[in-house]
Amino acid sequence: MPLLSPTQPLTLAELATALASRDTFRLPAEAETRIQACYDYLHQRLGAAPDQPIYGINTGFGSLYNVSIAPEARAQLQANLVMSHACGTGPEVPSELVRRMLLLKVQSLSYGHSGVQVATAKRLLDFFNRDVWPVVYEQGSLGASGDLAPLAHLCLPLLGLGEVNYQGYRLAASDVLSLFGWEPLALQAKEGLALLNGTQFMLAYATEALERTQRLLDAADVIGAISTEAFGGHVQPFLAPLHRVRPHAGQVRVAERLRGLLAGSELQARDRYALQDPYSFRCQPQVHGASRDAVAYVANTVEIECNSVTDNPNIFPEEDAILSGGNFHGQPLALALDHLALAVAELGSISERRTFQLISGQRGLPAFLVAEPGLNSGFMIPQYTAAGIVSQNKQLCTPASADSITSSNGQEDHVSMGANAATKARRVVENVEQILGIELFTAAQALDLRRPHRTSPALEAVVAAFRAHVAFVPRDRVLAPDLHRAARFVREYAWE
Numbered sequence: 001m002p003l004l005s006p007t008q009p010l011t012l013a014e015l016a017t018a019l020a021s022r023d024t025f026r027l028p029a030e031a032e033t034r035i036q037a038c039y040d041y042l043h044q045r046l047g048a049a050p051d052q053p054i055y056g057i058n059t060g061f062g063s064l065y066n067v068s069i070a071p072e073a074r075a076q077l078q079a080n081l082v083m084s085h086a087c088g089t090g091p092e093v094p095s096e097l098v099r100r101m102l103l104l105k106v107q108s109l110s111y112g113h114s115g116v117q118v119a120t121a122k123r124l125l126d127f128f129n130r131d132v133w134p135v136v137y138e139q140g141s142l143g144a145s146g147d148l149a150p151l152a153h154l155c156l157p158l159l160g161l162g163e164v165n166y167q168g169y170r171l172a173a174s175d176v177l178s179l180f181g182w183e184p185l186a187l188q189a190k191e192g193l194a195l196l197n198g199t200q201f202m203l204a205y206a207t208e209a210l211e212r213t214q215r216l217l218d219a220a221d222v223i224g225a226i227s228t229e230a231f232g233g234h235v236q237p238f239l240a241p242l243h244r245v246r247p248h249a250g251q252v253r254v255a256e257r258l259r260g261l262l263a264g265s266e267l268q269a270r271d272r273y274a275l276q277d278p279y280s281f282r283c284q285p286q287v288h289g290a291s292r293d294a295v296a297y298v299a300n301t302v303e304i305e306c307n308s309v310t311d312n313p314n315i316f317p318e319e320d321a322i323l324s325g326g327n328f329h330g331q332p333l334a335l336a337l338d339h340l341a342l343a344v345a346e347l348g349s350i351s352e353r354r355t356f357q358l359i360s361g362q363r364g365l366p367a368f369l370v371a372e373p374g375l376n377s378g379f380m381i382p383q384y385t386a387a388g389i390v391s392q393n394k395q396l397c398t399p400a401s402a403d404s405i406t407s408s409n410g411q412e413d414h415v416s417m418g419a420n421a422a423t424k425a426r427r428v429v430e431n432v433e434q435i436l437g438i439e440l441f442t443a444a445q446a447l448d449l450r451r452p453h454r455t456s457p458a459l460e461a462v463v464a465a466f467r468a469h470v471a472f473v474p475r476d477r478v479l480a481p482d483l484h485r486a487a488r489f490v491r492e493y494a495w496e
Contacts, residue, residue, distance in 0.1 A: 003015070003018050003025055003103075003107070004025060004027060004028055004031055004103075004106055004107055004110050004125075005028055005030065005031065005110070006028075006030060006031050006034050006110045006111045006112060007030060009303075009307050010107060010303075010306050010307055011303060012207060012210060012211075012299060012302065012303050012306065015103075015207060015306060016207075016211050018103075019099070019100065019103070024128075024129040025103075025125060025128070025129065026125070027106070027110065027118070027121055027122055027125055028110070031110035031111075031112070031121070032118050033112075034110070034111060034112025035109065035110065035112050035114075035116060035117075035118050035121055036118050037112060037317055038112040038113060038114065038115055038116075038315050038317055039115055039116065039117055039118070039188075040317075041315065041317035042057075042115040042189065042190060042315055042322070043188075043189065045322065046058070046071075046189060050071055053068065054313065054322055055312070055313055055324045056190065056193040056312070056313065057074065057115075057189045057190045057193070057313075058071070058074060058189070060077075061081060061193070062145070062407075062408035062409070062411050062412060063408045063409035063410065063411040063412075065411070074188075074189045075186060075187060075188060075189070077192070078187035078188070078189065078190070078191050078192030078193070079159060079186075079187055079192065080192075081152075081192035081193060081196060082152050082155055082156060082158075082159060082161075082187070082192045082195065082196065083152075083156070083159075083161065085148045085149055085151075085152035085196055086149065086152040086153050086156050086161075086162065087140050087149045087152070088136060088137030088138070088139060088140040088149040088150055088152070088153050089137055089139045089140060090137050090138040090139030090140075091137070091138045092135060092136070092137060092138075093136040093137065093138055093150065093201075095133040095165055096208070097204045097205060097208060098133045098134060098136050098154065098165075098204075099128060099133060100200075100203075100204035100207060100208060101136070101150070101151075101154055101200045101201060101203075101204045102124050102125075102127055102128040102133075102134075102154065103125075103128055104200045104203050104204060104207075104306065105124055105151070105154070105195070105198060105200045106121050106124050106125050106128070107306065107307075108198055108200065108308065108309055108310055108311070109121045109124075109194065111309050112317075113309045113314045113315050113316065114190070114194035114309065114311050114314070114315065115189070115190035115191070115194055115315050116188075116190070116191050116194050116195070117185075117188060117191065119185060120158065120185060120187070120191055120195070123158055123182065123185060124155075124158070126180070126182070127157065127164075130180065131166065131167070132157070132164050132165075132166050132176055133164060133165040133166070134153055134154045134155070134156065134157050134162060134163070134164050134165075134173070135153060135162060135163040135164060135165060135170065136150050136153040136154050136201075137149070137150065137153060138150075138419075138423050139419075140419075141201055141202075141418075141419035142405070142407060142412075142415035142416070142417060142419070143199075143202060143329075143330035143331075143333075143334055143400075143415055143416035143417050143418030143419045143420070143421070144326075144328060144329045144330055144331075144412060144414070144415035144416050144418075145197060145312075145328050145408075145412055145415075146196055146197035146198045146199060146310065146311065146312075146328040146330075147198065147199060147200060147201035147202060147330075147419055148196050148197075150201040150419070151195060151196045151197075151198055151200060151201060152195075152196050154195075154200075155192075155195040155196065156173065157173035157176070157177070158184070158185045158187070158195075159184050159185060159187070160173055160174040160177050160184030161173055161174070161184075164176050190315075193311065193312070194311045195311075196311075197310065197311035197312050197328040198310045198311050198328060199305060199310045199328065199330050199333055199418070200310075201419055201422065202330050202333045202334070202337065202418045202419055202421070202422045203302065203305050203306065203333065205337070205422035205423065205425065205426050206298075206302045206305070206333055206336065206337055206340070206422060206425070207302060207306070208426070209337070209340060209422075209425050209426050209429050210295070210298065210299055210302060210340070212429045212433070212491070213295055213340065213343075213344055213429055214295070215490075215491070215495055216344060216347055216429065216432055216433065216436065216490070217288070217291065217292055217295060217347070218495035218496065219436055219490050219493070219495045220288050220291075220347045220351065220436060221254055221257045221258060221261065221284070221288055222261060222459070222462055222495060223351070223436050223439050223440045223443060223490075224258070224281070224284045224288065224350075224351070224354065224439075225258050225261040225262055225459055226440065226443040226444065226447060226455070226459050226462065226463065227281065227354040227355075227358060227439060227442075227443040227446075228258075228262070228277070228281050228284075229262070229265060229267050229268075229443075229447060229450075229455040229456075229459060230358060230365075230443045230444075230446035230447040230449075230450065231277070231281060231354070231357060231358055231362075231363060231365075231446065232267070232270075232272070232273040232274075232363040232364070233277045233281040233282075234268070234272050234277060235258070235259065235262050235265075235268055237277070237281075237282040237283070237284075237285070238255045238258040238259050238262070238284075238285060239255075239259070240255070240256075240259070242255070243255045243256075243285060248286075248289055248290070248293060249289075249292075249293060249296075250288070250289030250290060250291070250292030250293040250296070251285045251286055251289030251290070252285075252289070253289065253292060254284060254285040254288045254289040254292065255285035255289075258284060258285065260458070261456060261458050261459055262455075262456055262459075263456055263458070264456045264457055264458075265454075265455045265456040265459070266453050266454045266455070267450065267453050267454070267455050270453065273362075273363040273364070274363075278353070278357055279353075280350050280353035280354045280357060281354060281357070283350075284350070287346060287347075287350050288347065288350075290343070290346070291343040291344065291346050291347055294339055294340070294342070294343035295340065295343055295344075297336070297339065298336045298337075298339055298340045298343070301332050301333065301335075301336040302333070302336060304332075305332065305333060308327070309327060310327050310328050311327070311328060312324060312325060312326065312327060312328050313325070314327065329415075329416060330415075330416035330418030330419070331401065331416040331418070333416070333418045333421070333422070334400060334401035334416035334417060334418030334421045335401050337400075337401075337418060337421035337422050337424075337425045338397075338399040338400060338401050338402075338421050338425070340425050341393075341396060341397050341421070341424055341425040341428040342397050344425070344428050344429055344432050345390075345393040345394065345396070345397050345428050345431075345432065347432050347435075347436070348386075348389065348390055348393055348428075348431060348432040348435040348436070349390050349393070351386070351432075351435050351436050351438075351439045352383070352386040352387055352389075352390045352435055352438075352439070354439055354443070355379075355382070355383050355386050355438055355439045355442045355443075356383055356387075358379075358442050358443060358446045359378070359379045359380065359383055359442060361373075365446055365449060366378075366449070368380045369442065369445045369446055369449060369473075370473060370474075370475065370476070371474065371475065372475075376475050376476045377476060378473065378476065379441075379442050379445060379473070381479070382438045382441065382442060382479060382483060383438070383442070385434075385438060385483065386434075386435050386438045386439070389431045389434060389435050390435065392431060393428050393431050393432070396424045396427055396428050396431075397424075397428065399421070400417040400418070400420040400421035400424060401416060401417060401418065401421055403417050403420075404416075404417065405417075433487050433490045433491050434483065434486075434487040434490075436487075436490045437483060437485075437486030437487035437488075437489060437490045438483060438486060440466060440486055440489070440490065441470055441482060441483065441486045444463050444466055444467065444470070444472075445472065445473055447463060448472050462493075465489075465493065466486075466489055466493075469485045469486075469488075469489050470482045470485050470486055470489070
């Protein structure tokens with residue numbers, strides 16, 4: 001597996017497998033060689049031309065770029081950078097995402113264009129391998145100049161500062177370093193900048209959100225098919241000739257999946273209730289498919305970012321060049337994450353409409369899918385819950401990337417706000433897991449009310465698996481635990 005390799009591209013699938021494996025990783029020899037060569041070149045350049053200004057190495061940062069830093073103060077400059085930028089606030093970043101940040105930061109350093117010590121990259125990998133998760137906060141990044149505040153918190157423990165989560169305890173980083181016999185690192189020229197510049201906060205959220213979204217795309221098709229059966233919908237809108245004449249890749253794939261999921265259904269052989277079904281059933285290939293196509297674009301962007309160097313300046317020993325640019329700017333991820341949120345939100349929006357149709361007392365189903373409606377409210381309020389979450393998603397889909405606030409005395413005059421796009425996208429994904437869970441809960445209830453008629457073997461298997469977690473509702477009961485279990489089922493089931 002080419003994890004941490006500077007020469008073999010890392011795929012999102014390989015990253016997901018590596019993170020799920022809980023394996024430990026070593027820095028490959030080729031990465032060590034590149035990192036060391038870059039470090040040696042940088043310090044040779046500094047020794048040969050000590051007065052030549054190189055941004056962030058012998059100058060101040062941001063709008064202080066014109067302040068010269070004496071050679072004897074350059075190490076302190078890097079430590080000061082990490083300490084001063086550790087200004088994160090808000091909720092703590094979950095450890096699973098901190099874990100991703102560590103690995104993705106080492107991946108970016110492995111290319112040998114950042115000027116760090118080999119020991120620095122190895123210590124970050126030590127944290128990953130020993131389950132030492134620095135305490136990082138969600139708020140503080142503008143998504144340009146890198147994810148400065150989150151990455152400062154990620155890297156404070158290298159200096160023996162800050163806090164970490166270890167084996168369920170929140171501890172001072174200095175104590176955990178002592179536990180493992182690790183000395184705090186003395187950062188050398190460029191290292192603080194290399195560690196704090198970068199998009200690894202946004203990128204960690206993006207990779208995790210994409211993994212969960214891929215499951216949601218598959219879940220939405222299956223759950224939509226169950227709802228179609230429960231509502232008395234028809235397979236005709238999914239037939240191949242319709243999609244041959246409008247061949248968007250996602251649309252064609254969803255239509256094919258729905259045909260396969262409905263194959264062998266006893267319910268499809270019955271007389272239809274209506275000539276046409278509502279859009280939320282009939283237009284699943286067009287809506288789910290458009291989301292699939294959008295997610296494909298996002299995945300391509302995120303995979304490129306996983307294989308990128310995103311600090312500044314970048315060092316090119318072979319070309320005898322140190323170039324100051326803007327690879328830290330998060331705009332590619334900001335736009336992609338906003339697009340991801342919108343694509344996922346649409347899965348939830350059309351899902352809630354199917355839920356609404358199922359409880360509306362149409363096509364031979366009782367109102368709210370329960371005996372004695374009136375005495376029992378049945379599935380009335382789960383739809384309210386889904387509707388409230390859909391509305392929240394609409395608010396969360398306001399694009400973060402459309403905003404920019406000038407910082408650093410005007411030097412950093414356009415920022416991506418990609419970190420906000422990242423945290424919003426993750427919330428939308430979580431919300432849609434719940435919305436689809438509510439639809440599945442509702443559709444399974446409606447399908448049971450169609451008995452003894454049965455749907456296809458493929459869909460009956462999914463419903464049986466769901467029923468092992470969430471029971472039929474014969475009369476009113478407290479439904480919140482059922483909704484939580486339904487969301488967990490959507491999140492964890494092996495959708496195909």
